[in-house]
Amino acid sequence: VKRTYVITAATGRTGSHIARALLKAGHLVRALGRDADRLKPLVELGAEGFVGELSDELFIRRSFDGADAAYLVVPGGHDARDFRREFADTGSVYAQAAEARSLPAVVFLSTIGAHDDRYRGFILTHGDVEHVLNKLKGVNILHLRAPKFSENLFYFLPASQAADALVTPLDPDAQFDMAHSKDIGEAALQRLLALDFEGNTSVELHGREVLTMRIIAERLSQIAGRNIAVRKALRQDDIEAMVMAGMQRDFSTLINDTWDTFSRFGLLRAPTAQASIRATSPIDDFLRADFLPAFNHREAA
Template structure:
């Protein structure tokens, strides 16, 4: 039995799909049953509850061969770091109480840094928390910037005909599609070929700048002249709030953007066959981004 936290998110949902397709037993966690129905229809077991409920998590993890562990983003938490610590403590306690022996934990590039990385600091804390668990084999995945983050530009493209954020357009850094993170995580869960406590970088297909990524995306959606614009930190923070992200989370994401601009993480990382994944920005733009862009246009037309 493989237990998946964040089962309705970009990565967890894909892990569940991969495992179910392979005929594995899967338990998916969510607060709402209707969000899990598509997995239940394929044979998954649903665990309905909240990650703030430690007793629920213990039962959800009980009998697990391995757990995919992550702290879902609480974008509207009044104190984002406090929220991360609460969920992180509950996950760690439940892993021990339920007798889980294998955990694939979603962390991030930049988790090696002790300050100045915004929400990544909570993932650094969680790595340390899980590393203290005796008798539990833990593999921390440190993926880079998600290509799916580029979809945050869809409202901006529709409203102003540009893409943009607080990140410099000329800095090349690693980007990854969440489908590749999910594929790697699912393989490690099934093989359980890790022991003790370890870290695995996941750096995507190649490094590229946001200006380059925007040009590729523009061509994929019929906007050959789509431009990337760097916003001030203040402008970008206001844009995040307008999209519904809480003030504390917005502040932390801007701090993370600043660290990326300064080349503090995900920049010039050594590449190997193990940490380099296959999905290119061109493939992502033609499929995932184009599909979301078309869906947004259809909703607007309706």
């Protein structure tokens, strides 16, 4: 069956993977983004490019018109002065447009831990959007509760390069799930293709293995052939470093609230009744191909 899919943040890490795969499978894809030039590769593959702001309800309504399903991402912005409010506002735009256009199905990219309001930072902001979407009637909604992206490690790169160690605000021994963006995109893709969910449901994507920052430092050391220690950064130092790098204080504080949640609670998985799937890409592959070359770039400079 040939369907029409709306992909928000279509030039992003997960959206691009999903859009390309849906086009390859013969479906119609409406690719949403802010930059026509960045959408161009998808348009050349056959997607219909929709250029606009995800916070613009008329724009979102137009993109949802007659669609069979949508992949919803709230990108959030480093420059948001009130990140949580802006994040929730975009979720409300999605909900209102879905209701107005009788959109049949939605896969929302959420995060592990969104089931529990004790978990703060970006976990709470995703929970806000889940609550808004769950109020919709007649729309089948799947919340894909993704783990930390492997690419999130790049947040720690500047401080780590300066110290020649893995410097992180997380407790080095706090456990967490992590998956590569391709695994997260693939998990969403499979549910969009199947559309096998009804009502409001959620599924967790767990990492291939349970990780800690200490384990990651050990793996990094093995790959690099030298010792790379792990050091805990002070919360306030990390916030100030992010502000100095040009990010808003609100964003920098929220991301540290997220790290604090991992440090305090460890794995944020829901109770065992929660449906789950497992990522397949080893963290070692990402460290070898992406993180270590970036980490070593300081030495070459």
